[in-house]
Amino acid sequence: xxxxxxxxxxxxxxxxxxxxxxxxxxxxxxxxxxxxxxxxxxxxxxxxxxxxxxxxxxxxxxxxxxxxxxxxxxxxxxxxxxxxxxxxxxxxxxxxxxxxxxxxxxxxxxxxxxxxxxxxxxxxxxxxxxxxxxxxxxxxxxxxxxxxxxxxxxxxxxxxxxxxxxxxxxxxxxxxxxxxxxxxxxxxxxxxxxxxxxxxxxxxxxxxxxxxxxxxxxxxxxxxxxxxxxxxxxxxxxxxxxxxxxxxxxxxxxxxxxxxxxxxxxxxxxxxxxxxxxxxxxxxxxxxxxxxxxxxxxxxxxxxxxxxxxxxxxxxxxxxxxxxxxxxxxxxxxxxxxxxxxxxxxxxxxxxxxxxxxxxxxxxxxxxxxxxxxxxxxxxxxxxxxxxxxxxxxxxxxxxxxxxxxxxxxxxxxxxxxxxxxxxxxxxxxxxxxxxxxxxxxxxxxxxxxxxxxxxxxxxxxxxxxxxxxxxxxxxxxxxxxxxxxxxxxxxxxxxxxxxxxxxxxxxxxxxxxxxxxxxxxxxxxxxxxxxxxxxxx
Amino acid sequence: xxxxxxxxxxxxxxxxxxxxxxxxxxxxxxxxxxxxxxxxxxxxxxxxxxxxxxxxxxxxxxxxxxxxxxxxxxxxxxxxxxxxxxxxxxxxxxxxxxxxxxxxxxxxxxxxxxxxxxxxxxxxxxxxxxxxxxxxxxxxxxxxxxxxxxxxxxxxxxxxxxxxxxxxxxxxxxxxxxxxxxxxxxxxxxxxxxxxxxxxxxxxxxxxxxxxxxxxxxxxxxxxxxxxxxxxxxxxxxxxxxxxxxxxxxxxxxxxxxxxxxxxxxxxxxxxxxxxxxxxxxxxxxxxxxxxxxxxxxxxxxxxxxxxxxxxxx
Numbered sequence: 098x099x100x101x102x103x104x105x106x107x108x109x110x111x112x113x114x115x116x117x118x119x120x121x122x123x124x125x126x127x128x129x130x131x132x133x134x135x136x137x138x139x140x141x142x143x144x145x146x147x148x149x150x151x152x153x154x155x156x157x158x159x160x161x162x163x164x165x166x167x168x169x170x171x172x173x174x175x176x177x178x179x180x181x182x183x184x185x186x187x188x189x190x191x192x193x194x195x196x197x198x199x200x201x202x203x204x205x206x207x208x209x210x211x212x213x214x215x216x217x218x219x220x221x222x223x224x225x226x227x228x229x230x231x232x233x234x235x236x237x238x239x240x241x242x243x244x245x246x247x248x249x250x251x252x253x254x255x256x257x258x259x260x261x262x263x264x265x266x267x268x269x270x271x272x273x274x275x276x277x278x279x280x281x282x283x284x285x286x287x288x289x290x291x292x293x294x295x296x297x298x299x300x301x302x303x304x305x306x307x308x309x310x311x312x313x314x315x316x317x318x319x320x321x322x323x324x325x326x327x328x329x330x331x332x333x334x335x336x337x338x339x340x341x342x343x344x345x346x347x348x349x350x351x352x353x354x355x356x357x358x359x360x361x362x363x364x365x366x367x368x369x370x371x372x373x374x375x376x377x378x379x380x381x382x383x384x385x386x387x388x389x390x391x392x393x394x395x396x397x398x399x400x401x402x403x404x405x406x407x408x409x410x411x412x413x414x415x416x417x418x419x420x421x422x423x424x425x426x427x428x429x430x431x432x433x434x435x436x437x438x439x440x441x442x443x444x445x446x447x448x449x450x451x452x453x454x455x456x457x458x459x460x461x462x463x464x465x466x467x468x469x470x471x472x473x474x475x476x477x478x479x480x481x482x483x484x485x486x487x488x489x490x491x492x493x494x495x496x497x498x499x500x501x502x503x504x505x506x507x508x509x510x511x512x513x514x515x516x517x518x519x520x521x522x523x524x525x526x527x528x529x530x531x532x533x534x535x536x537x538x539x540x541x542x543x544x545x546x547x548x549x550x551x552x553x554x555x556x557x558x559x560x561x562x563x564x565x566x567x568x569x570x571x572x573x574x575x576x577x578x579x580x581x582x583x584x585x586x587x588x589x590x591x592x593x594x595x596x597x598x599x600x601x602x603x604x605x606x607x608x609x610x611x612x613x614x615x616x617x618x619x620x621x622x623x624x625x626x627x628x629x630x631x632x633x634x635x
Numbered sequence: 636x637x638x639x640x641x642x643x644x645x646x647x648x649x650x651x652x653x654x655x656x657x658x659x660x661x662x663x664x665x666x667x668x669x670x671x672x673x674x675x676x677x678x679x680x681x682x683x684x685x686x687x688x689x690x691x692x693x694x695x696x697x698x699x700x701x702x703x704x705x706x707x708x709x710x711x712x713x714x715x716x717x718x719x720x721x722x723x724x725x726x727x728x729x730x731x732x733x734x735x736x737x738x739x740x741x742x743x744x745x746x747x748x749x750x751x752x753x754x755x756x757x758x759x760x761x762x763x764x765x766x767x768x769x770x771x772x773x774x775x776x777x778x779x780x781x782x783x784x785x786x787x788x789x790x791x792x793x794x795x796x797x798x799x800x801x802x803x804x805x806x807x808x809x810x811x812x813x814x815x816x817x818x819x820x821x822x823x824x825x826x827x828x829x830x831x832x833x834x835x836x837x838x839x840x841x842x843x844x845x846x847x848x849x850x851x852x853x854x855x856x857x858x859x860x861x862x863x864x865x866x867x868x869x870x871x872x873x874x875x876x877x878x879x880x881x882x883x884x885x886x887x888x889x890x891x892x893x894x895x896x897x898x899x900x901x902x903x904x905x906x907x908x909x910x911x912x913x914x915x916x917x918x919x920x921x922x923x924x925x926x927x928x929x930x931x932x933x934x935x936x937x938x939x940x941x942x943x944x945x946x947x948x949x
Contacts, residue, residue, distance in 0.1 A: 161718070169718045173694045180691075232689040233834070235718045236794075236827020242840065 105304045112300050116293030123286035130279035137272035140189060143182045144265035148258055150179040155254045158231060162247055169235055176228060183224065187217050209271070213264060220260050227253040315343040322350065331358035409461035416458050423451045460582050470593060475512045477549060477614070478503045481540055484521040488529070496535030503542045508549055508616040516590040523583040524553040524610050530576065531557030531608060548596070548615040556607040565602060676711040680704075680889070683715045683726055683735035685877065687793070688830040688850050690716050697736075699909040706905070707896045708889070719827060720794035721945040727751065727882065734881035734893075739874040740798040743926050743933065747941045749882075752890065753923055755897040756878035757915030759849070764919055765873035767848045768803030771833070773864050776842050780868045782811045782819075788842035789822040791835035796945060798929060800829060803871040804845040806932050830854055837861050843868070849876070853914070874929050878921035894920070 157172035190210050227250055234246035322335030331354055335347040427448040434441045481503065488494060528538050536556035543550050560568065567573045569588045574581035591598045596614040682701070684693050697714045704712040715732055717723055723741055726732040727749050734754075737745070745751055758764040772778040778785060785808075793800020805816045813819050822841070826832040829846035833854055836844035848870065855862040879897065881890055900906035901917035910916060933940050 167718055167722060169690060169716050173690055173716050176691055177694055228691040229689060229834070232686070232691060232828065233826060233831040235690060236686045236831055238825040238827065242824070242826075242835075 105308045109297070109301050109304055113297050116297050119293060120286070120290050123282065123289055127279060127282055127286060130275055130282060133275050134272060134279060136189070137268060137275060140186060141265060141268050141272065143186055144261055144268060147179050147182045148261050148265070150175045150182070151254055151258050151261065154179065154231075155251065158234075158247075158250065161235065162243070172231070172235075176224070176231070179224065183217070183221065187214075187221075190214065190217070209267070213267070216260055216264055220257055223253050223257050223260075227257065311339070311341075312343070315339050315341075315347065319343060319347050319350065322347065322354075326350075326354045326357075331355075331361065413458040413462045417455065417462075420451055420455045420458060424448060424455065427451060457580055460580055470513050470516065472511045472513050472594075474509050475514045475517065476507070476509055477512075477517070477551060478505070478507055478542055480514055480518050481521055481542065481551070484518050484525060485540075487522070488525060491529075493529050493533075497529060497532055498535075498537045500537055500539040502539065504544060506544070507542050508544050510549060510614055510616045512594050512614065513590075516593070520587040520590050520612070521551075521553070523587045524612075527583065528553055528555035528557065528608070531555050531559075533557075536607065544616075545613065548613060551612045551614070552609055553612075554607060554609040559604040559606070559608055560600070560602040565600065568600060569598075676705065676709060679711040679713055680708070680734070680893075681713045681715050681732045682879065683717050683723060683732040685717055685720055685723065685736065685738055685741070686828045687720075687738065687797075687847065687877065688828050688854075690718075690828075692830075696912055696914075699912040703900070703905045703909040704893070704896060708892050710889070720796045724748070724945040730882065730884075733885055734879055736877040737880045738797050738877055739926055739929050740802050740933075741796050742878065742880055743929050744796060744940050744943055744945070746923070746926075750884065751880045752883050753878045753880045753921040753925075754890070754894045755918040756876045756921045757910070757913050758917050758919050759876075759915050763849075764876050766799065766876050767873055768799030768845060768871035769848045769851055769867050770804055770807060770843060770845050770869040771836060771851065771865055771867045772843050773836060773839070774866050775864070778842060778868065782808055782813055785843055786819050787821045789824065789840075790820045791824045791826050791832040791841035791844040793829050793832050793846060794825055794827060796943075797829075798874050798932075799847040799871065800832060800845050802929070802932060802936065802938075806936055807869050807871070809936060833861070833865070837864060872928060875921055875925045880921075 154172050154175035157166075157169070157175060160166050161169060161172065190213055230246045230250040230253065234243055234250060237243055237246070319335050322333060325333040334351045334354070338344070339347075427444050431441060431444050431448065434444070481501075485499060485501075489499065525538065525540075532538070532555050539552070539554045541550075541552040541554075564573075564575060569584050570581075571585040572581035573585075574583075588598055591612055591614070594614055596612060598613075599611045600608060601611070602608040682697075684697050686693065694714065694716055701712045701714045704710075715726070717726065717735075720738060720741060723732075723735055723737070724745055727735070727745060734751075736756075737751075737753075742751070742753065756764055776788075778788065790804070792804065795801050808814075808816055808819060817823060820843075824832075824835060824841055826835050829850040832841075832844045832846045833851055835841045848867075851865075851867070855865065879893075881893065896906075897918040898920065900910055910918075930940065933943075
């Protein structure tokens with residue numbers, strides 16, 4: 098902008114200066130011409146004076162010769178003044194004879210002045226002779242000489258007067274020429290002055306308008322851009338093509354807006370990252386909390402199981418002997434009774450209940466003292482099919498549709514097939530029992546990252562929330578004839594294989610048990626695959 | 636266009652135009668001289684000048700002196716040109732002049748009849764304050780210094796009251812035994828001025844001439860053509876140059892001031908310029924006794940200076 102202002106001001110000054118110079122030049126020329134006219138007026142005045150002086154001298158001479166006066170002062174003074182004027186004019190013309198300035202306008206000035214110089218020389222010669230003649234004539238006593246000189250002086254005086262009139266006419270003509278040129282120059286100067294003023298004003302206005310536009314346009318664009326950016330629209334840029342201060346300001350402002358936009362983007366990104374991080378943190382905290390809770394539960398369960406196992410082992414050992422005694426004596430009594438004996442039926446009930454008690458005790462012993470764990474390469478799909486073949490002909494299976502979704506490329510794993518079969522049998526039987534009115538039993542197997550996954554789901558009535566907390570606890574059962582040890586034993590078997598078991602239930606969709614087992618062919622631990630939405634229980 | 640370039644072009648154009656302005660038609664015509672108006676003075680001192688040479692030259696010659704004296708004495712010193720040697724007596728007698736640069740014979744004559752006092756006279760280069768009367772002719776006239784060869788010739792004299800232009804030639808002829816001066820020549824022409832007499836001879840209007848040597852030499856130095864043609868035949872003894880004499884009735888202070896100013900003229904710049912116009916280097920005092928030689932010459936010629944007539948022009 099500064100450059101524009103300087104340029105504009107420079108241009109206006111330039112135009113004004115040129116105009117002023119032209120005007121000054123013309124004025125100077127007019128003044129010079131006017132001075133020349135004044136000079137010419139004076140010169141013409143001098144010629145008039147000289148003519149007067151010459152004629153005055155002639156008259157004085159005549160008066161003296163005629164005896165009218167003895168005074169020759171006036172005569173001498175006339176000629177003296179004539180001489181002075183002559184000297185003045187000679188100097189005046191000599192001053193212009195090589196005047197370059199004069200020659201610019203008057204091409205024949207030198208020729209004229211040279212011609213004039215010739216006339217002046219002639220007049221000077223004549224005036225010298227005239228003075229000599231007059232002087233002698235005044236003082237001489239010789240009548241003839243006096244007459245001769247009188248005639249000669251008169252003739253010379255007349256000739257001089259003639260010359261003077263001639264050059265006065267020439268001077269008058271020259272004055273007329275200069276006057277004409279001066280007038281023409283004045284007219285031309287007026288046109289130049291008006292044109293210059295007009296052009297200066299027009300150019301000044303144009304430059305003023307251009308400058309104002311040049312200033313207000315970019316400033317308005319800048320203000321609009323600032324307003325847009327102030328309203329939060331960082332995508333907008335101040336579009337200015339100017340290379341001046343405002344352009345620089347706009348460019349700087351755009352840079353600032355761009356940096357601000359980048360900073361805001363970065364802030365948003367960091368905020369999002371922070372939010373994600375928070376979410377992740379919350380998730381991880383939740384997971385950690387769940388895990389901790391699960392671990393605590395497991396620990397509590399393990400402790401409970403250990404305590405129950407120890408208790409059961411003691412009790413079982415103490416109860417087994419009386420039970421065996423009861424069973425032996427009942428069987429012995431029965432064998433000694435007739436089939437018609439009235440108490441035989443009651444004894445049989447005692448025998449059955451005692452056997453059931455022994456079974457329970459046996460179960461407790463099995464729980465407290467795990468069976469021998471013998472692992473071998475096992476095909477889980479095969480165990481599932483074997484388990485299903487054991488139960489599929491039971492009457493309760495008639496209303497149930499079995500759906501197998503088994504991965505044929507399921508990884509084999511090192512496991513105890515009898516224990517695994519027991520687990521599946523427990524799970525399938527539980528599922529069947531949950532679907533008294535029929536439904537679908539679905540069994541899914543698949544590989545996971547570090548092992549395999551088996552899901553056993555039913556479309557039964559589901560498990561209540563309160564029961565879900567306790568399903569893996571020993572002796573907890575909702576069935577009339579259940580021991581409450583099936584899921585507890587299953588949980589223990591799966592844990593012994595390094596796996597995990599989860600359950601998910603809903604009253605309208607049924608229950609899903611998911612078993613995760615590590616594959617022996619995989620390096621490292623089987624890990625703890627996410628059960629997704631399955632609740633981990635145990 | 637960049638701002639710098641615009642400004643550079645503007646500056647260059649401006650300089651060019653200024654140069655044009657400076658060197659075109661800027662010379663003004665020669666100034667017209669307007670002389671200062673002269674101071675009007677209360678008193679006037681009129682000093683007459685004899686027409687011993689061209690009256691215009693005389694005026695030019697004495698004008699600077701008059702101007703200097705006007706300023707120095709604070710009086711209006713006026714130079715009055717006389718048309719004849721004879722008219723000076725009337726002017727003195729009528730008190731129309733206060734003083735004059737008298738010719739020596741003029742002084743001698745008037746001193747006898749009017750109360751005048753000599754004050755001073757110019758001294759030319761070479762300490763010349765006297766002049767001689769000379770008789771001259773053209774070389775081609777074949778006239779010698781022998782006065783007999785002059786007989787029947789036309790002679791140009793100046794005036795009857797001039798030493799060089801009348802008294803000396805008469806005295807000279809008388810010295811060589813010719814008493815009838817007028818009849819010795821076929822014609823005597825009184826030219827009225829010394830240079831007119833010289834020119835008369837040079838132009839062949841007369842055969843002989845008598846004039847002041849100072850004017851003769853000056854005229855010859857200014858005109859080489861005359862110098863080559865003229866020859867001097869006789870010379871008189873020296874008499875004082877034209878001296879400024881004033882009326883005795885003039886007040887003493889003025890006389891003293893005038894005399895002192897003249898005698899110290901060479902000491903001032905303006906005075907020196909006035910002296911230069913007179914072709915002089917200073918003024919010296921003139922005493923009446925310096926004219927005694929001339930008085931004796933008049934006695935020799937039988938001229939009664941108390942009754943000798945002043946012949947005015949016509």
